[in-house]
Amino acid sequence: MELKGLILSGGKGTRLRPLTYTRAKQLIPIAGKPNLFYALEDLLEAGIRDIGVVLSPETGDEVRAALGDGSRWGVCLTYIVQEAPLGIAHAVKTAQGFLSDSPFVLYLGDNLLSGGIKHLVEEYRQTRPEAIVLLTPVEDPRAFGVVVLDGAGKVVRLLEKPKDPPSNLALVGVYLFSPAIHNIINQLKPSGRGEYEITEAIQGLVDAGLRVVAHQVRGWWKDTGKPEDLLDANRLALSSLTRRVEGELADSQVVGEVVVEPGARIVRSTVRGPAYVGAGAHIEDSFVGPYTAIGKDAKVIASEVEYSILMDEAQVYRLPYRLDSSVLGQGVVVDGQGNARRHTLQLVLGDRSRVRL
Numbered sequence: 148m149e150l151k152g153l154i155l156s157g158g159k160g161t162r163l164r165p166l167t168y169t170r171a172k173q174l175i176p177i178a179g180k181p182n183l184f185y186a187l188e189d190l191l192e193a194g195i196r197d198i199g200v201v202l203s204p205e206t207g208d209e210v211r212a213a214l215g216d217g218s219r220w221g222v223c224l225t226y227i228v229q230e231a232p233l234g235i236a237h238a239v240k241t242a243q244g245f246l247s248d249s250p251f252v253l254y255l256g257d258n259l260l261s262g263g264i265k266h267l268v269e270e271y272r273q274t275r276p277e278a279i280v281l282l283t284p285v286e287d288p289r290a291f292g293v294v295v296l297d298g299a300g301k302v303v304r305l306l307e308k309p310k311d312p313p314s315n316l317a318l319v320g321v322y323l324f325s326p327a328i329h330n331i332i333n334q335l336k337p338s339g340r341g342e343y344e345i346t347e348a349i350q351g352l353v354d355a356g357l358r359v360v361a362h363q364v365r366g367w368w369k370d371t372g373k374p375e376d377l378l379d380a381n382r383l384a385l386s387s388l389t390r391r392v393e394g395e396l397a398d399s400q401v402v403g404e405v406v407v408e409p410g411a412r413i414v415r416s417t418v419r420g421p422a423y424v425g426a427g428a429h430i431e432d433s434f435v436g437p438y439t440a441i442g443k444d445a446k447v448i449a450s451e452v453e454y455s456i457l458m459d460e461a462q463v464y465r466l467p468y469r470l471d472s473s474v475l476g477q478g479v480v481v482d483g484q485g486n487a488r489r490h491t492l493q494l495v496l497g498d499r500s501r502v503r504l
Contacts, residue, residue: 149197150268150323151249152190155238156183156210156256157203157229171206173256174213175377175474176458178384179406179423179440181213182371183256185384187220193268195252196222199245201229201238234342236332239324248326253345255320259380261366261387264321270360271323277357278328278349281319283364291317292346294361302359305346307338318346319368327357374474374495381456382438385421394424408443416447425459442477450483458498467504468492476500 156173173183190198198217202210207228217224229241239246239253250271252264260281267279280302282294288309295304295314306313322345331351338344352359369380388404394411401407403420411424414431418424422435425443435441436453443459450466452473457463461475466483471491475481476498483504494502 149249150195150271151246151251152195152198152254153201153239153242153246153251154183154186154190154198154254154256155201155235157201157206157232157238171203171209172371174206174209175371176440176442176456177259177371177377177380178388179408179425179442182259182380183210183213185259186254186256187214187217187222189260189263190252190254191220191222192263193252193265195268197225198222199225199227199242200256201227201242203232204228204230232342233337234340235345236335236343236348239328239345239348240332240343243329246326246329250323250325253322253324255370257371258320259369259371259384260319260321260364261368261383262364266365267321267323267362274360275325276323276360277325277352278359279323280349280359280361281321281364281368282316282361283319283368284315285317286315288312288315288317292344294318296361300361302349302353302361305350305353307340307344307346316363319364320370322349327352331355375472377456377474378438378454378472381440382454385423385438385440388421388423390420394426394428399430403437466492470494 174181225245227242229238271279289312293306293309293312293314294316297303331348335343335347367383369376371377371380388406390404392401392407393409394407397414399413400417405418405420405422407424408426410426411428416430416433418435419437423440425441427444428441430447432449433447434451438454439452441457445457446462448464450463451469453471455470455473457475458477460478462480464482469491473494478499480501
């Protein structure tokens with residue numbers, strides 16, 4: 148039984164502004180790689196090679212340019228435009244022509260999941276339920292789709308962003324469905340939020356007496372919808388790095404699990420892992436601390452950076468503060484005028500911003 152994949156890469160990313168004024172949220176890099184690539188590679192690892200990608204009109208061209216035809220991964224990609232962000236179930240409805248009567252994995256392109264989904268795909272092939280959903284306990288269930296289980300672990304109720312959550316188990320953005328979901332989705336009405344909710348669709352399967360299996364996430368999961376989530380996802384992804392130093396070191400130290408890509412140059416500096424330094428990056432007279440990812444062709448000169456993401460071509464010069472818990476978009480320039488770092492500085496800057504301190 149061949150499963151297809153469906154990756155959602157639409158939406159406006161309003162919670163990640165200003166980063167998403169100029170880029171798709173799914174293409175923000177995590178540990179040096181666009182978030183969307185992790186989802187694609189997860190599907191590939193599970194043996195799924197026929198994959199649809201749902202796009203928004205605003206950022207679709209950027210996503211197409213990043214993924215191409217999928218040949219670099221050995222997958223076949225079909226692009227599907229969702230004209231308006233009317234919910235996850237609406238995205239599935241938009242993709243019904245591609246999905247046809249195949250079972251499929253639905254993967255939200257701004258989610259990051261450790262442990263992969265191969266074991267779930269294998270279970271689906273063996274047991275053929277109508278759906279498999281992933282759950283994780285969260286501190287504030289009001290921001291998520293929430294699932295209620297009975298004493299035997301069976302799904303009995305689902306609610307979307309409830310004001311008074313009956314459970315702390317949140318739906319993770321990875322689902323496995325049989326084609327039966329389409330009949331349910333085709334009967335949905337918009338919710339109070341004006342969206343077609345995937346929670347209501349899954350509730351429809353439950354109400355029809357169809358088998359919906361729930362598993363808790365192995366390892367960790369992150370929905371990278373806010374800057375602090377991006378930084379935490381970056382921390383988690385960097386924690387699994389294996390040391391690889393292929394760039395040039397001159398009078399410098401690279402300590403711990405650090406990846407330095409070919410063409411990167413580190414001069415009179417210390418990079419303490421876990422950390423990632425992209426191809427062509429230049430670090431000089433600086434300290435780059437743990438849980439930092441430096442993008443391709445970025446520069447860090449006479450500065451300290453820790454627990455941060457610097458995207459491609461970002462530049463940091465002579466900062467009088469330690470840059471901490473920051474996300475700098477592509478081509479951002481932050482220019483300081485001193486070396487006394489008694490305080491920390493936290494910035495979230497969209498692409499091509501310029502700041503002088």
